[in-house]
Amino acid sequence: MWGIIATWRMAVEGITKASEMLKNGGNAGDAIEVAVKEVEDFPYYKSVGYGGLPNEEMEVELDAAYMDGDTLDIGAVAAIKDFANPISIARRLSQESVNNLLVGEGAEKFAHRHGFERKNMLTDRAKIHYHNRVKEVQETEIKPYAGHDTVGMVCLDSAGKMTAATSTSGLFMKKKGRVGDSPISGSGFYVDSEVGGASATGLGEDVMKGCVSYEIVRLMKEGMHPQQACETAVNLFDKTLRERRGKAGDMSLIAMNNKGEWGVATNIEGFSFSVATEGQEPIVYLTKNVDGKCIHEVASQEWLDEYMRTRTAPLVEK
Ligand code: GLY
Numbered sequence: 001m002w003g004i005i006a007t008w009r010m011a012v013e014g015i016t017k018a019s020e021m022l023k024n025g026g027n028a029g030d031a032i033e034v035a036v037k038e039v040e041d042f043p044y045y046k047s048v049g050y051g052g053l054p055n056e057e058m059e060v061e062l063d064a065a066y067m068d069g070d071t072l073d074i075g076a077v078a079a080i081k082d083f084a085n086p087i088s089i090a091r092r093l094s095q096e097s098v099n100n101l102l103v104g105e106g107a108e109k110f111a112h113r114h115g116f117e118r119k120n121m122l123t124d125r126a127k128i129h130y131h132n133r134v135k136e137v138q139e140t141e142i143k144p145y146a147g148h149d150t151v152g153m154v155c156l157d158s159a160g161k162m163t164a165a166t167s168t169s170g171l172f173m174k175k176k177g178r179v180g181d182s183p184i185s186g187s188g189f190y191v192d193s194e195v196g197g198a199s200a201t202g203l204g205e206d207v208m209k210g211c212v213s214y215e216i217v218r219l220m221k222e223g224m225h226p227q228q229a230c231e232t233a234v235n236l237f238d239k240t241l242r243e244r245r246g247k248a249g250d251m252s253l254i255a256m257n258n259k260g261e262w263g264v265a266t267n268i269e270g271f272s273f274s275v276a277t278e279g280q281e282p283i284v285y286l287t288k289n290v291d292g293k294c295i296h297e298v299a300s301q302e303w304l305d306e307y308m309r310t311r312t313a314p315l316v317e318k
Contacts, residue, residue, distance in 0.1 A: 003277035014038035052169025069162035069193035076183035152199025164191035180204025186214035196257030203249025226263030234265035
């Protein structure tokens with residue numbers, strides 16, 4: 001059995017490429033890297049890689065992580081600028097025995113030394129979004145932050161190896177140097193090939209308070225199906241945050257176990273995810289949480305068309 005599951009509709013082209021590799025005996029490390037790179041390279045996704053929205057100083061600082069579920073090796077970069085594929089740098093770092101999580105200039109030096117492709121990740125479209133948001137914040141006093149749609153994936157290959165990966169530009173208009181959950185083991189991702197893996201998207205500051213990805217893997221290890229593990233962890237932690245802090249940030253988690261069974265839970269409206277397995281062609285679902293149960297519906301063609309139309313619609317400076 002092989003399979004790959006990812007946060008958001010934006011991952012479907014990537015998991016389609018990955019599923020071709022997995023179908024032909026490809027390994028979970030290569031497949032997940034190819035899938036995440038596809039998202040990083042697409043300029044119209046505003047929250048990952050090229051075209052990602054900048055921090056408050058109009059710089060695109062990116063976070064990414066890779067984990068090998070066989071060896072438990074982890075590699076991650078945070079607040080890295082001007083490199084095309086943070087996921088590939090994170091994967092390369094997972095091969096080091098120490099210095100596995102590098103930030104900012106240190107991550108850039110490592111990437112340069114190892115010949116990774118340099119690229120100015122700030123697009124003209126992202127600049128327009130930035131200028132428009134600055135105006136909105138001044139005129140309407142709305143919060144600068146909005147959107148934190150990390151791509152997070154879990155992959156299983158036919159040899160039983162599992163991997164997890166994340167990539168994000170983090171919160172729009174974040175402070176320079178701000179790091180979210182995505183490169184943090186246990187929060188943004190976790191995978192153990194003997195059990196399964198999980199990955200998160202949402203408000204990093206809150207996801208980190210609950211180490212939610214690790215919690216889901218722990219629940220699967222205790223015997224829960226991935227769906228039950230996701231719902232248990234997300235519902236319980238959402239409730240804890242509301243009780244202790246009066247509110248809970250957005251939180252959506254995907255998981256897959258080492259049998260290729262998967263699960264998803266969210267505390268927001270309109271969370272989409274993409275999945276492909278040996279028995280299931282790549283597909284996009286929308287999910288909603290109804291009294292603690294997350295109901296998944298296949299996204300309609302109309303929804304998919306509208307998604308791409310809004311992502312690529314011409315953008316004007318206000
Ligand atoms: N979940 C991504 C972030 O908060 O940066």
